[in-house]
Amino acid sequence: MALGEFELIRRFFDRPTAHAGVVHGVGDDCAVLAPSPGHQWLVSTDMLVEGRHFLSTVDPEALGHKALAVNLSDLAACGATPRAVFLALALPRADAAWLEAFARGLFQLADAHGVALAGGDTTAGPLNLCITAMGEAPAGQALLRSGAQPGDTLWVSGTLGDARLALEAFRGTVALTGEAFAATRLRMERPTPRVALGQALRGLATSAVDVSDGLLGDLAHVLAASDVGAELQADALPRGAHLAAQPLDLQRLCTLTGGDDYELVFTAPADGDDAVRAAAARSDTPVTRIGRITAEPGLSCVDAQGQPVPAPGASFDHFRNP
Amino acid sequence: MALGEFELIRRFFDRPTAHAGVVHGVGDDCAVLAPSPGHQWLVSTDMLVEGRHFLSTVDPEALGHKALAVNLSDLAACGATPRAVFLALALPRADAAWLEAFARGLFQLADAHGVALAGGDTTAGPLNLCITAMGEAPAGQALLRSGAQPGDTLWVSGTLGDARLALEAFRGTVALTGEAFAATRLRMERPTPRVALGQALRGLATSAVDVSDGLLGDLAHVLAASDVGAELQADALPRGAHLAAQPLDLQRLCTLTGGDDYELVFTAPADGDDAVRAAAARSDTPVTRIGRITAEPGLSCVDAQGQPVPAPGASFDHFRNP
Numbered sequence: 001m002a003l004g005e006f007e008l009i010r011r012f013f014d015r016p017t018a019h020a021g022v023v024h025g026v027g028d029d030c031a032v033l034a035p036s037p038g039h040q041w042l043v044s045t046d047m048l049v050e051g052r053h054f055l056s057t058v059d060p061e062a063l064g065h066k067a068l069a070v071n072l073s074d075l076a077a078c079g080a081t082p083r084a085v086f087l088a089l090a091l092p093r094a095d096a097a098w099l100e101a102f103a104r105g106l107f108q109l110a111d112a113h114g115v116a117l118a119g120g121d122t123t124a125g126p127l128n129l130c131i132t133a134m135g136e137a138p139a140g141q142a143l144l145r146s147g148a149q150p151g152d153t154l155w156v157s158g159t160l161g162d163a164r165l166a167l168e169a170f171r172g173t174v175a176l177t178g179e180a181f182a183a184t185r186l187r188m189e190r191p192t193p194r195v196a197l198g199q200a201l202r203g204l205a206t207s208a209v210d211v212s213d214g215l216l217g218d219l220a221h222v223l224a225a226s227d228v229g230a231e232l233q234a235d236a237l238p239r240g241a242h243l244a245a246q247p248l249d250l251q252r253l254c255t256l257t258g259g260d261d262y263e264l265v266f267t268a269p270a271d272g273d274d275a276v277r278a279a280a281a282r283s284d285t286p287v288t289r290i291g292r293i294t295a296e297p298g299l300s301c302v303d304a305q306g307q308p309v310p311a312p313g314a315s316f317d318h319f320r321n322p
Numbered sequence: 323m324a325l326g327e328f329e330l331i332r333r334f335f336d337r338p339t340a341h342a343g344v345v346h347g348v349g350d351d352c353a354v355l356a357p358s359p360g361h362q363w364l365v366s367t368d369m370l371v372e373g374r375h376f377l378s379t380v381d382p383e384a385l386g387h388k389a390l391a392v393n394l395s396d397l398a399a400c401g402a403t404p405r406a407v408f409l410a411l412a413l414p415r416a417d418a419a420w421l422e423a424f425a426r427g428l429f430q431l432a433d434a435h436g437v438a439l440a441g442g443d444t445t446a447g448p449l450n451l452c453i454t455a456m457g458e459a460p461a462g463q464a465l466l467r468s469g470a471q472p473g474d475t476l477w478v479s480g481t482l483g484d485a486r487l488a489l490e491a492f493r494g495t496v497a498l499t500g501e502a503f504a505a506t507r508l509r510m511e512r513p514t515p516r517v518a519l520g521q522a523l524r525g526l527a528t529s530a531v532d533v534s535d536g537l538l539g540d541l542a543h544v545l546a547a548s549d550v551g552a553e554l555q556a557d558a559l560p561r562g563a564h565l566a567a568q569p570l571d572l573q574r575l576c577t578l579t580g581g582d583d584y585e586l587v588f589t590a591p592a593d594g595d596d597a598v599r600a601a602a603a604r605s606d607t608p609v610t611r612i613g614r615i616t617a618e619p620g621l622s623c624v625d626a627q628g629q630p631v632p633a634p635g636a637s638f639d640h641f642r643n644p
Binding site: 023024027028029030031032033034035037039040041042043044045046047048049050051052053074075077078080084086087088089090118119120121122123124125126128130132134135139142144145146208209210225 | 345346349350351352353354355356357359361362363364365366367368369370371372373374375396397399400402406408409410411412440441442443444445446447448450452454456457461464466467468530531532547
């Protein structure tokens with residue numbers, strides 16, 4: 001089915017619903033956004049490429065969800081309230097069924113968070129999705145990577161490693177039951193951005209990052225930005241029942257280096273455990289304490305007996321892991 | 323030369339210069355932007371794909387300029403003061419010489435407008451550039467497509483059609499002298515976004531759009547959004563000396579339907595000629611009056627004698643003109 005560019009936008013992506021902060025959405029040279037007084041804007045961009053971030057056979061509805069989820073996760077890691085997203089799409093062809101499913105997945109998640117699709121661009125080309133997400137936080141309250149202090153506690157939301165376990169099953173290196181494959185695949189294809197937790201941690205967490213490339217790699221960014229080290233309790237890392245049923249080496253590989261989980265890793269003052277648990281309860285998000293920040297640089301990983309755990313490999317880098 | 327993703331960003335794109343409105347740029351999950359009190363944000367996204375928006379042989383420095391210029395042009399069309407841009411890049415390989423030239427072209431234009439590169443994303447993939455640009459305007463003063471009124475005058479900045487003339491020379495349908503080819507090619511490859519004019523037209527122009535897809539097509543968006551028509555003086559359209567030396571049919575094709583000029587087309591109240599000329603002088607940008615807005619819908623194109631000029635074809639659509 002051949003669709004023109006403007007018809008495509010009108011039919012699938014122009015939904016003139018009122019959203020907080022959006023004065024004027026799709027349909028002009030720019031969108032017009034109204035910041036809340038006293039707030040700052042938090043902005044993140046992610047580009048997803050076929051064959052690298054997703055397979056050509058991916059369910060387009062799941063892809064619509066995930067493309068938005070990874071951006072909302074960046075906003076969550078900064079404690080932002082999501083307001084608007086911009087979608088640029090390169091498409092090999094204008095396929096109405098594909099676009100309809102993709103838009104459904106995207107808008108379901110957008111609606112759940114009250115986020116407007118406020119603009120974008122479409123062009124022909126190899127399949128590529130670029131989303132820019134914008135949110136707000138009261139001035140000075142954005143969670144950054146640079147605020148971790150020696151003595152802070154280290155936490156993670158939800159569970160780690162399911163997305164990597166599903167990827168290993170896709171690769172054929174692990175055999176899973178049908179139920180385990182379905183459950184972990186759902187984690188990989190439909191991640192949950194921890195938006196409510198991020199907001200609840202404003203004014204409490206000293207730093208935060210989301211786990212997109214793997215815990216070790218993402219945590220290393222926090223340590224470098226904050227000029228601190230960390231001691232990580234490898235066996236304390238929360239994992240789901242399907243991953244917990246696997247050999248310990250695989251569990252550690254998945255929890256320590258698995259990407260695509262989109263959980264939040266954050267630090268908080270040593271005396272803030274009760275406040276962290278209250279924020280978690282308020283945002284209906286499980287959290288687990290997994291270590292502490294040290295003055296000595298470097299990341300040490302220990303088991304339940306305090307013995308060093310060898311790191312199972314680096315996190316993902318788009319130009320080094322082709 | 324193999325470069326890692328984070329090294330690539332640090333080496334070519336992380337320039338921690340202070341910019342108005344940017345609290346925290348490259349290096350966290352989100353950039354942190356501080357809106358000016360009483361202002362709104364104007365946001366635009368454009369995606370450029372190799373083989374469609376530029377050739378694989380393009381000079382990377384010119385590409386860096388143009389990728390940013392087309393976004394700044396969208397901000398200009400809304401009367402925004404540019405503040406920050408976000409760059410997502412899919413690259414077939416991390417080629418240091420290419421990236422250095424691309425970054426040089428981009429930053430030269432960014433610096434000329436005081437714009438920060440505040441964040442982005444890099445990944446491997448077929449060459450694709452997605453830029454999201456953000457600017458500010460006092461609340462309620464953004465220039466939109468929807469404000470044109472019957473009786474308004476219709477204007478355009480600079481000259482039209484050079485980019486299309488260069489394209490026709492590349493295609494081999496037109497033979498140009500070396501000087502004419504060099505000059506028009508510069509217009510195609512290094513367009514000038516009319517940022518200062520856009521700001522000078524705040525509170526004066528009743529509508530505006532930039533000419534990216536061709537005058538007829540872009541003007542049609544204004545007419546539709548404003549629910550008006552227009553009478554366009556085809557022979558009054560400003561054109562450079564190289565285009566003016568071509569046959570009249572080709573001149574009309576290039577000025578009426580040529581894309582990639584990035585001039586501003588705008589409307590102003592009938593008694594506003596002096597104010598428009600003053601704004602043009604203030605922003606050091608030539609402008610020409612090219613017609614008027616009518617209550618009757620539709621776009622009529624007339625010659626110097628008031629006789630209808632047949633429209634030479636539709637403007638560009640990415641899914642209809644492959």
